[in-house]
Amino acid sequence: MIRERTAIGAKIVLGMIIIAIALAACAVGYIRFGGPLHRQNLLQDELLADILPPPAFVVEPYLHATWAIADPAHAEEAAVALAEEHALFEQRKQYWANAPVPEELRKEVDSTIATADDFWAALDSRFLPAMKAGDMATMHQVHAQDLTPAYRKQHDAVTHLVAESGKYRDGLMEFAQTLVLSLLGLFSIVALALLAIVHRAGRLIRNTVVGPLVQTAQTMERMAEGDYAVSIEGA
Numbered sequence: 001m002i003r004e005r006t007a008i009g010a011k012i013v014l015g016m017i018i019i020a021i022a023l024a025a026c027a028v029g030y031i032r033f034g035g036p037l038h039r040q041n042l043l044q045d046e047l048l049a050d051i052l053p054p055p056a057f058v059v060e061p062y063l064h065a066t067w068a069i070a071d072p073a074h075a076e077e078a079a080v081a082l083a084e085e086h087a088l089f090e091q092r093k094q095y096w097a098n099a100p101v102p103e104e105l106r107k108e109v110d111s112t113i114a115t116a117d118d119f120w121a122a123l124d125s126r127f128l129p130a131m132k133a134g135d136m137a138t139m140h141q142v143h144a145q146d147l148t149p150a151y152r153k154q155h156d157a158v159t160h161l162v163a164e165s166g167k168y169r170d171g172l173m174e175f176a177q178t179l180v181l182s183l184l185g186l187f188s189i190v191a192l193a194l195l196a197i198v199h200r201a202g203r204l205i206r207n208t209v210v211g212p213l214v215q216t217a218q219t220m221e222r223m224a225e226g227d228y229a230v231s232i233e234g235a
Helices: 002-031 036-051 059-070 072-098 103-133 136-224
Strands: none
Touching (some): 002 036, 036 072, 036 136, 059 072, 059 136, 072 103, 103 136
């Protein structure tokens, strides 16, 4: 019976320890550096880095277009810079089209990119040809009627996206904090249960194994001294 009780107790303790380790592993795996929570946070950082400032935000291309009008001698340099900025924009546009953006932000991200598409379409089809031809009148017209409204529209979209991204991040961090506190509470319960089991197992071993052994040893010692009147419990 003692052997069976000991085996059952050992299995229970082992099972509780395994559960505690599994829960700890899940929690650490989720909140660790490089884990799912960290990757989601990095995704938000990457999104904000791309929209404030370029390549996803057209503030620098708009500056180059404005500079080309203010200083025609800058036109050739502006054309090179605009080509590089457009190529980089297309790369990031493709990236964000396939990135695992949260559903709460997907509409805002697509809208922000779409406003940049309008800017680049007007720049490539009308502004750059006029700049190469030295047609300042057309450059001024396209800048006022197409580029500036597109820039302002994207500015508003970016401002809204930044606000929504901030809300999403706050919610994400609040969820992480709640999860950590919940897991810590669960760990505490498991730890207390383990302590209770160990305490109970100790008392059981003391009462059913150690106690009788001590009593038997004392009885044998008295019998060795010639006291045969002692009684042996259980005999």
